[in-house]
Amino acid sequence: MPPSIGRNRLKLHVLLAYRAGPALQGARHVTTATETRKFEAEVAQVLHLVTHSLYSHKEIFLRELVSNASDACDKLRFEAIGKPELLGGEGELHIEVSWDKAARTITVRDNGIGMDRDEVVANIGSIASSGTRRFLEALGSEQKADARLIGQFGVGFYSAFVVADRVTLLTRRAGSAPEAGVKWESDGRGEYTLEPATVPERGTTVVLHLKEGEDEFLDGWKLRSLIRKYSDHIAFPIRMPGETAGKEGGEAGPGWETVNDASALWTRPKHEISDEEYRSFYKSLGQDFNDPAAWTHNRVEGNQNFTTLLYLPSQVPFDLLMGGRDERKGLKLYIKRVFIMDAAQELLPQYLRFVRGVVDSDDLPLNVSREILQQNRQLERIRGACVKRVLDLIEKLSREEPEKFAAFLKAFGNTLKEGIAEDPPNRERIARLLRFASTRGEGAAQTVSLDDYIGRMAPGQGAIWYVTAESHAAAAGSPQLEAFRAKGIEVLLMYDRIDEWMVSHLREYAGKPLRHIAKGELPLDEAEKKKQEEATEAARPLLERLKRLLGERVEEVRVSARLTDSPSCLALDEYAMAPHLVRLLREAGQPVPESRPTLEINPQHALVRRLEATADDAQATDLALLLLEQAELTAGAQLADPAAFVQRVNRLLAA
Incomplete structure (x- = not known):
C-alpha cells in the first residue's frame, strides 16, 4: 500500500471523501528552503467558513485530530508488517494529548507513519476542487450549518481552526532521518509556511494556539471527557499528563497516563457494550454525525474465526450521496486487530455500499494484497456472512421498527434494488424487502410488499401486475390501468428511475411472474x-x-x-423498454x-x-x-x- 494518507481515512484533509485533483500529481521534489505558499482558492474558502461560521460543536476538533493520529499509527503498523525496520525499536504506538495554559496551546502527538514534505503539501495545502465545492454548497444550503458538516465531509485537520488562530505541525516520516522533518504553520487566512526541521522522533505533532475565549479547552478534565466521549474505542493508548506531570499539562515523563480503554470496541463481548457506545463508535467511523438505524455485532468461530460489526445508516451519508457508485467505499478490514484496508469493497457487494462497519479476521494471511483479497476463498466466506447479516438486520428492522424501516427504504431503497440484478442468489430475499405504491393505496406514501400483494390477489389471477412511469402521478394516471381497475385487480405503481431496469431482472417472485400492464397481450x-x-x-x-x-x-x-x-x-x-426509460437514456x-x-x-x-x-x-x-x-x-x-x-x-x- 503506498503512503498516500487519503486511502486510510486520515482526516488531515478532505480526501476522505474526495480524490485529490490533478494539481497534486507530478514528480516529488526536495528542497531545504523555507517557503510561503498560498492555499488553493477553495481551501481558503473552507478555512474562512470553518474559522468564522462553524461555531457549534467546537469540541469536534479533538475527535478529528485524535482520529488522524490513530490512522497514522494504524498505517505504520500495517507498513511495518513488510518493513519491521520502520518501527525503529521505538516503544508501542501511542497518542499524546497535552496542554499549556501559559502558552495557551493544545498539542496532539502520535508516533505513527508521519509525512514527508510532499505529503504535507498534498494533504494539507490542497483539496480536490469538486469535493470542496460540494462542501461549500452544503454549508450554503444549511441555515443552521455547524461543525457537524466537518465530520460529514472529513475536513478533519481544518477543524483545528474552529478553536485556534494559528496551527503548527511538525512531522517526520518513519524510516527517514531526523533532519528530514518538516514544519508547517498557518493562521488559516490563506497562506502557510513550510520549512525543514530536525524532528528527533518519527510521527506528527500538531500544536493549536488557541483563540481568545477558548480557554475551556485548556483544562485537563475537559480534554479527558472529550477523549472518553469520542475516542474511547481507539485501539492505541491515548496518554495525557497525570497529577504528577505538572499543572500546565505540558511536561513529559513518568506522569503520563492512559485515558482511554485502548481496546477496539468490536473485540469486546456484546453484553459489555452499551447502546451509546455502539452509536459513538458508528459516528467515529466517519461520514455521518447521525445515529445509525440499526447494527449487528457477531463473532464467528470454527474453521475460520472473524468478528463483524455492521451498521445501517439512518440517513444517506454525504460520501454516498455525492460520490455515486464509482466512489471507493466499503468496510474497514482488520486482521488480528491490524488495520489492513479502509474501504474493503470485496467484503460487501456494491448494492450494500451504504453499510458501515468493521470486519476483523483471525485467519486471513497478514501479507494479503488487494489482488489476493479478490481471489481468497476465506474472504468469500466472510463476504457471504456479511451479506447474510445485513439482510437479516434489514428484515429485523422491517418487522420490529416499521417507521425506521420506512425511513431506511426512503434513503436506500433504490440502492437496495440494484441487488436484484447484482446478487441472484439473494434476489428473492432482497425483493421481499422492497416496497411499492399500488392502486389499492392512497398516495405514494402508502406502500405494499410483494408478499402483501400476493396475499390479496384476485381469484384466478396468475401474475403480479405492475406499471412503470416517471412519477407516482404518471403511474397512477396511466390509461392502461383502466381495465385492471374495472376488474378489481391491484397493480403496483413503480416510478423510480431504476425500476424498469430492476424488474427486467426480477422475472418472478414466489413462483408468480411479474408482468407490465402495457406489455404483451392481456390474458382474457x-x-x-x-x-x-x-x-x-x-x-x-x-x-x-x-x-x-x-x-x-x-x-x-x-x-x-x-x-x-x-x-x-x-x-x-414483452421485452421492449418503456418510453419514459427510452427518453431518460437518450x-x-x-x-x-x-x-x-x-x-x-x-x-x-x-x-x-x-x-x-x-x-x-x-x-x-x-x-x-x-x-x-x-x-x-x-x-x-x-x-x-x-x-x-x-x-x-x-x-x-x-x-
Missing part, C-alpha cells in the same frame, strides 16, 4: 376473447384507415382490451435501438368516433396524430415535434 377469458374479436372486426375499416394515416410511426393499430375511458394508449412488446446520451409502438384505441370514445365520421383526410390526420401523441405523452415519451402537436390541438379546437 373466453367471453372476453369473443367480445374482443367482435370489436376488432367491427372496427377493421377504422384500424386500416388509422394505419394508413399514421404510416411508419406505428407498427400496428388495434382495438384495446385495456381501455375503458381513454381514447388510446401504447402497447409494448437524455443521458446512451444509444437506444429504434422501435415503433403499437397503438391501441377505444372505438367507443368520442374522439375516435369523431375521426371515424370525418371525411376530410387533413382533419382525420390531425385526429390520428393526436391519438398517437397523447398516448405517447401518457406513456412518458418525448414528442418529436411539440410545436406541431400544439398547432394540431389548436386546429381541432377551432374546427
